[in-house]
Amino acid sequence: MAQQGSLHGEVYYPSPEVIARARLKDWDALAKRAQEDLEGFWAEEASELEWYQKWERVLDDSQKPFYKWFIGGKVNIVHNCLDRHQTTYRKNKLALIWVGEPGDVRTYSYFALHREVNQFANVLKAMGIRKGDRVTIYMPRIPEIVIAMLACAKIGAIHSVVYGGFSVDALQGRIEDSQSRMVITADGGWMNGKIVELKKTVDEALKRCPSVESVIVVKRTGQEIRMEPGRDYWYHELIKLPVANGHCPTEVMDAEDPLFILYTSGTTGKPKAILHVHGGYMVGVYSTLKYVFDIQDDDRWWCAADPGWITGHSYIVYGPLLLGATSFMYEGAPTYPYPDRWWALIEKYGITILYTAPTAIRGLMRFGESWPNRHDLSSLRLLGTVGEPINPEAWKWYYRVIGKERCPIMDTWWQTETGMFMITPTPVVPLKPGSGTRPFFGQEADILDEQGNPVPVGEEGYLVLKRPWPAMLRTIYGDPERYVKQYWSKYPGLYMTGDSARRDEDGYFWIIGRVDDVIKVSGYRLGTAEIESALVSHPAVAEAAAIGLPHEVKGNAIHAYCLLRAGYTPSEALAEELRQHVAQHLGPIAKPEKIEFVTSLPKTRSGKIMRRVLRARALGMPEGDLSTLEE
Numbered sequence: 310m311a312q313q314g315s316l317h318g319e320v321y322y323p324s325p326e327v328i329a330r331a332r333l334k335d336w337d338a339l340a341k342r343a344q345e346d347l348e349g350f351w352a353e354e355a356s357e358l359e360w361y362q363k364w365e366r367v368l369d370d371s372q373k374p375f376y377k378w379f380i381g382g383k384v385n386i387v388h389n390c391l392d393r394h395q396t397t398y399r400k401n402k403l404a405l406i407w408v409g410e411p412g413d414v415r416t417y418s419y420f421a422l423h424r425e426v427n428q429f430a431n432v433l434k435a436m437g438i439r440k441g442d443r444v445t446i447y448m449p450r451i452p453e454i455v456i457a458m459l460a461c462a463k464i465g466a467i468h469s470v471v472y473g474g475f476s477v478d479a480l481q482g483r484i485e486d487s488q489s490r491m492v493i494t495a496d497g498g499w500m501n502g503k504i505v506e507l508k509k510t511v512d513e514a515l516k517r518c519p520s521v522e523s524v525i526v527v528k529r530t531g532q533e534i535r536m537e538p539g540r541d542y543w544y545h546e547l548i549k550l551p552v553a554n555g556h557c558p559t560e561v562m563d564a565e566d567p568l569f570i571l572y573t574s575g576t577t578g579k580p581k582a583i584l585h586v587h588g589g590y591m592v593g594v595y596s597t598l599k600y601v602f603d604i605q606d607d608d609r610w611w612c613a614a615d616p617g618w619i620t621g622h623s624y625i626v627y628g629p630l631l632l633g634a635t636s637f638m639y640e641g642a643p644t645y646p647y648p649d650r651w652w653a654l655i656e657k658y659g660i661t662i663l664y665t666a667p668t669a670i671r672g673l674m675r676f677g678e679s680w681p682n683r684h685d686l687s688s689l690r691l692l693g694t695v696g697e698p699i700n701p702e703a704w705k706w707y708y709r710v711i712g713k714e715r716c717p718i719m720d721t722w723w724q725t726e727t728g729m730f731m732i733t734p735t736p737v738v739p740l741k742p743g744s745g746t747r748p749f750f751g752q753e754a755d756i757l758d759e760q761g762n763p764v765p766v767g768e769e770g771y772l773v774l775k776r777p778w779p780a781m782l783r784t785i786y787g788d789p790e791r792y793v794k795q796y797w798s799k800y801p802g803l804y805m806t807g808d809s810a811r812r813d814e815d816g817y818f819w820i821i822g823r824v825d826d827v828i829k830v831s832g833y834r835l836g837t838a839e840i841e842s843a844l845v846s847h848p849a850v851a852e853a854a855a856i857g858l859p860h861e862v863k864g865n866a867i868h869a870y871c872l873l874r875a876g877y878t879p880s881e882a883l884a885e886e887l888r889q890h891v892a893q894h895l896g897p898i899a900k901p902e903k904i905e906f907v908t909s910l911p912k913t914r915s916g917k918i919m920r921r922v923l924r925a926r927a928l929g930m931p932e933g934d935l936s937t938l939e940e
């Protein structure tokens with residue numbers, strides 16, 4: 310990839326070998342086709358999948374922003390992930406290769422995965438779970454999380470996966486909001502050589518969740534745990550019952566029927582339940598994974614995210630199975646027991662595509678090149694990144710040390726809400742380190758100022774999406790008003806991403822970061838409101854404000870300002886206690902880097918904390934317009 314051609318700045322052009330192998334060679338032609346006929350483009354993509362009954366219309370925008378896709382179509386995403394492969398050679402192809410942190414290995418062919426999903430779906434039905442019921446899944450990165458999600462979808466139940474790194478308050482809030490009837494969990498999971506005690510957290514959370522009737526527990530770590538008679542059941546015992554035997558018919562769903570909800574942090578208040586549906590989500594995820602990572606039959610795809618986030622939903626669970634691909638999944642930490650664990654796994658399993666986050670790259674980069682250089686990484690042909698902007702140094706390290714200057718890096722910008730990649734290259738698109746390049750086929754993005762006018766080239770503004778797409782969120786579950794307000798009100802008719810960005814002279818997009826009260830810590834999305842409410846739940850804290858400040862590995866780190874109640878005095882010990890308190894209640898990922906005790910917080914006259922001012926002060930930058938600051 311030499312630097313030649315007509316684009317500005319530092320550009321990496323795909324090699325002839327990459328172009329020769331790519332399924333899609335002419336990006337411009339397909340982009341033009343999709344631009345001119347959005348519905349036609351998506352109809353063609355949808356036709357590559359199987360439908361019980363074909364749709365009557367591709368897009369219904371008569372009730373904007375409540376868009377509907379593939380209206381009248383009957384489908385089930387699981388039919389396309391599993392059932393349809395059973396009558397092809399893929400039946401005996403590996404769907405999943407899984408490695409546990411302690412080194413145990415399990416593999417599932419499409420046949421085996423289909424069989425186990427059938428069994429577990431039978432169990433769920435026997436336990437009274439019906440179409441439309443919510444089921445919370447709180448599990449480590451083990452094959453059963455995939456099986457549980459697919460089993461729910463197969464029978465039309467709505468899964469709500471809560472990331473296993475969250476703690477009791479986060480879990481409890483999400484169970485309660487979704488009114489789940491069941492929780493599927495494990496005794497624990499392995500992370501950094503230690504057991505994460507998931508079942509204990511579930512027990513704590515369920516003290517305040519009356520909607521939950523039963524709990525299914527996968528035995529993973531094997532330590533002694535409490536099982537509540539009449540409520541808790543072992544997974545391995547249930548799937549051996551006669552009722553688990555035999556075929557479980559895949560529920561025929563309407564294209565617009567709910568598939569899952571996934572909670573994500575937004576501006577103020579509690580996390581939002583983002584709702585995705587069977588039809589459009591399926592088509593969007595299938596098409597993006599096909600074009601962007603160009604997965605073919607001989608690939609071994611590794612999306613190193615957790616199934617508990619949208620990245621895992623779309624590109625560990627559903628996307629690869631829709632494509633009939635072989636996926637790799639690893640339970641534990643990248644640095645356990647040594648910082649070459651990932652590189653050793655790539656070598657051993659012949660991984661061809663690795664998709665991860667900038668924070669992981671930066672973290673592994675710190676250990677130096679000798680760790681990856683000890684391994685043969687020549688199986689790799691494509692790399693990917695997601696979750697936050699990637700700094701050019703990390704991009705170049707990834708490109709040179711891991712990809713050996715052969716593997717294009719797909720920097721995919723998207724969100725829980727978008728369900729699928731939105732701004733992304735494909736392997737044939739010239740790359741610029743740190744840019745996600747251009748919108749995916751059929752999409753158009755813009756960068757606007759406060760008034761809604763496009764900003765000039767090179768200037769920062771609000772990133773918006775201009776056209777509907779099939780995997781778009783349908784609503785915030787249980788709160789349609791908030792859906793409209795949050796995403797479609799600032800600029801009526803346009804989808805507000807919450808990110809700021811700029812565009813360069815070649816039309817390439819550069820994401821700068823969140824402009825709302827969301828903090829991206831190691832790529833994880835956290836809300837200032839959640840962190841603050843965890844802090845004020847401690848008896849010492851009267852008021853709290855959380856902000857994100859730049860961090861070398863994590864991208865952003867949480868800094869919290871606390872105002873203490875009368876009778877409490879600031880101390881190092883109290884700061885540490887508060888950090889632990891947040892970790893215990895919300896999750897270790899939300900633990901503040903630093904806690905500062907203050908005697909006042911900058912607020913607007915209406916009492917809103919001005920986090921912008923706190924950030925500016927911490928960074929030694931101008932504090933900007935203070936006209937609304939309370940005296």
Ligand code: WT7
Nearest residue numbers: 620695696697698720721722723724725820834
């Ligand atoms: C936010 C969405 C969707 C996958 C994981 C994150 C940031 C995501 C990129 C990227 C720059 C990115 C944005 C976005 N983000 N990908 N390639 N470059 N920023 O999903 O947790 O819903 O977070 O992640 O700020 O708004 P999420």
